Amino acid sequence: MSKPPVVPLSVLDLSPISAGSTAADALRNSIDLAVSAERLGYRRFWLAEHHLSAGVAGSAPHVLSALVAAATSTIRVGTAATILGNYRPIQVAENVGTIAAFHPGRVDLGFGRSGVPKAGLPHAAGAPATAPDAPADTANRIVDGLVVPPPRPLFGRAFPERFQLQARLLGRVPGDVDNFENDVQDIIAFFAGTYRAEEGATTAIHPAQGNPPQFWIHGSSAGPSARLAGKLGLPYGANYHVAPSAVLESVAEYRAHFEPSGLLDKPYVAVSADVLVAPTAAEAATVGAGFEHWVHSIRSGKGAIPYPAPEDAAGLPPLEPAERDLVRDRLDTRFVGDPAQVAEGLRSLRRATGADELLITTIAHSQAHRIRSQELLAAAWGLG
Numbered sequence: 001m002s003k004p005p006v007v008p009l010s011v012l013d014l015s016p017i018s019a020g021s022t023a024a025d026a027l028r029n030s031i032d033l034a035v036s037a038e039r040l041g042y043r044r045f046w047l048a049e050h051h052l053s054a055g056v057a058g059s060a061p062h063v064l065s066a067l068v069a070a071a072t073s074t075i076r077v078g079t080a081a082t083i084l085g086n087y088r089p090i091q092v093a094e095n096v097g098t099i100a101a102f103h104p105g106r107v108d109l110g111f112g113r114s115g116v117p118k119a120g121l122p123h124a125a126g127a128p129a130t131a132p133d134a135p136a137d138t139a140n141r142i143v144d145g146l147v148v149p150p151p152r153p154l155f156g157r158a159f160p161e162r163f164q165l166q167a168r169l170l171g172r173v174p175g176d177v178d179n180f181e182n183d184v185q186d187i188i189a190f191f192a193g194t195y196r197a198e199e200g201a202t203t204a205i206h207p208a209q210g211n212p213p214q215f216w217i218h219g220s221s222a223g224p225s226a227r228l229a230g231k232l233g234l235p236y237g238a239n240y241h242v243a244p245s246a247v248l249e250s251v252a253e254y255r256a257h258f259e260p261s262g263l264l265d266k267p268y269v270a271v272s273a274d275v276l277v278a279p280t281a282a283e284a285a286t287v288g289a290g291f292e293h294w295v296h297s298i299r300s301g302k303g304a305i306p307y308p309a310p311e312d313a314a315g316l317p318p319l320e321p322a323e324r325d326l327v328r329d330r331l332d333t334r335f336v337g338d339p340a341q342v343a344e345g346l347r348s349l350r351r352a353t354g355a356d357e358l359l360i361t362t363i364a365h366s367q368a369h370r371i372r373s374q375e376l377l378a379a380a381w382g383l384g
Contacts, residue, residue, distance in 0.1 A: 006382045007350055010044035011037045011374070012080050012241075012272055012361040015058035019306040019365065023057035027064065029367045030057075034068045036371045038075035041383035043357065044108060045072070046080035051166050055294065055304030062095040069103040078108025080237055080272075080359070081218040084183045085115040085176045090205060093190035097208030107213040110237060111184050113225045115177030138325075140332060143248065145348035149329035151245045152299075160301025181228055188215060188232075215263065216270075221246045222253035230254045233261025235268040240349065241361055244333040247271065251353050270357040273349055274334040276364060277373040277380070281337040287369045288336050289313035294363065295327045309365045339380035346381070 013033055017026040034045040045068060047061040058064065061079040069077040077099075082092055092109070100107040141148040189195035190205040191212040197203045216235050219225030220243035229236040236254040240247040251269055258267045276291075278284035290313030297305040300323075308316065319327070335345040346358055362373045378384060 007355065008043040008357045009377070009381055009383060010046065010076075010270065010357060010359045011042050012046045012048060012359045013058065014048045014050060014056050014304075014361065014363070015064070016304070016363050017055050017057050017306045018367075019308050019312065021306070026057035027067075029370075030064060031068055031071045032367065033370060033374070034072055034075065034077070036374055038072045040374055040378040042075060042360075042374070042378070044076040044078065044359075046078050046108065046110065046359065048080060049083050049086070049112070050304070051170070052162055053298075053303035055297070055306045062092075062099065065096075065107070066099045066102075069099055069106060074106070076106050076108055076214070077103070078213065078216075079110045080108075080216070081110040081112025083112045083114050084180055085172060086170045089183045089186040090190065093187050093205050093208035096213055097191065097205070097211050100211035100213050101207045104211060107211075108216060109187075109213040110216040110218050111180075111187075111225075112218050113177065113180045115172055115180070144352040146352035147244070147332050148248060148352075149245050149332055152326060152329045162301060162303055180224065184215075184217070184228065184232070219250055219254075222249035226250050226253040227257045230257030230267070231259060233259050233264045235264060235270065237359065238269055238271045238353065238355075240333065240353070241272040241274040242330070244329055247353060251355075268356050269353065270359045271349060271353045271355040272359040272361060273346060274330065275342055275346070275360045275362055275373065275377060276334070276336045276369075277339055277342045277376040278369070279338060279376070281341060284336045284338065286310050287364055287366070288334075290316070290365065291334065291363065292319060292324070292327055292331055295330050296323055299326045299330075307363060307365050339376045342377060343380040 013030050015026045015030045017023055037045050047064050048058050049061045050056040051059050061082060065077050065079060096107060096109050138150060186195060190208045193204065193209045195203050195205065216237055217225050217229035218237035218239065220239040226236065238247050238250045254269065255267045276284055276288045278287050287310060289310045290308035293313065293316055294305060294307050296319060297303065335342045349355065350358060362370045364370050
């Protein structure tokens with residue numbers, strides 16, 4: 001009897017900056033990690049987009065995608081996600097089309113929805129960032145072996161001023177989040193050569209035309225992104241590692257709205273996960289020390305701190321109860337341990353979500369530990 005096919009593993013990288021290192025070091029590490037992932041049999045290497053964070057260098061995913069693609073030869077390279085609204089659609093098409101012209105058949109373009117609603121920034125500085133009557137449920141659910149935590153309020157009680165500054169610097173305007181569907185449609189049309197200007201003339205966008213990437217939509221909830229991915233018949237990236245409470249509903253919403261397209265005849269889902277593997281569970285816990293402080297720096301709205309070394313993390317004061325509650329869902333859903341433990345956890349994730357592919361993100365202080373984690377997981381999963 002033949003073995004069932006191995007569910008593909010892919011990599012999502014943020015270019016995390018380790019304490020004591022530089023952004024340039026982090027970017028070089030991303031390229032090194034991609035070369036390792038390709039050697040080990042991972043299917044894709046995707047890059048995230050974050051801004052104004054002292055601990056994350058991944059702010060220009062199109063530029064970095066080009067560098068990664070040039071350093072590799074077979075692994076697919078792309079973005080998860082390109083945040084539409086931070087660019088004009090023509091810029092996205094031209095940037096990604098340029099990469100695809102050099103690396104045809106290897107480029108992915110993932111769309112992410114984020115922006116400013118019509119009413120402007122959701123909260124002024126000092127105003128509540130979450131409703132005062134938000135659910136107080138603290139119990140995790142277990143679904144087919146997968147931990148599904150209750151929703152957690154983000155950013156405590158005030159909307160971070162950093163995001164208001166980011167919106168201004170990126171030129172975001174009230175209501176631009178509502179342009180998401182039109183922007184996605186325009187970019188796809190640029191690559192297909194079917195875009196028509198308001199004047200009615202077909203407009204060629206070079207070098208996009210003739211060099212299409214594989215399009216994806218990424219989402220964190222059962223909201224507009226999941227529905228649009230289904231409506232357009234695109235593959236969908238569901239976010240378990242940052243928004244684990246909504247992953248099952250997000251995937252279900254996508255599948256419920258899926259319509260076959262010329263790009264995809266049935267739903268296809270990749271689900272993300274925080275993963276750290278070491279030879280033993282005890283070593284994984286030591287290597288992973290500092291994660292809760294790193295996540296808290298993000299969740300509190302201050303922006304990711306440089307990731308602390310294990311010996312320094314051991315000396316950090318423990319989070320206060322309210323601080324720990326803010327990040328508990330991410331601590332409870334991180335897959336940390338020896339190869340067998342992590343592989344079993346990922347099998348639960350795949351089983352509960354029906355994922356066609358799993359997207360792995362690994363944060364640690366040492367680049368050597370990140371590469372070793374990739375190697376151990378690849379062997380345990382049966383890649384290559």
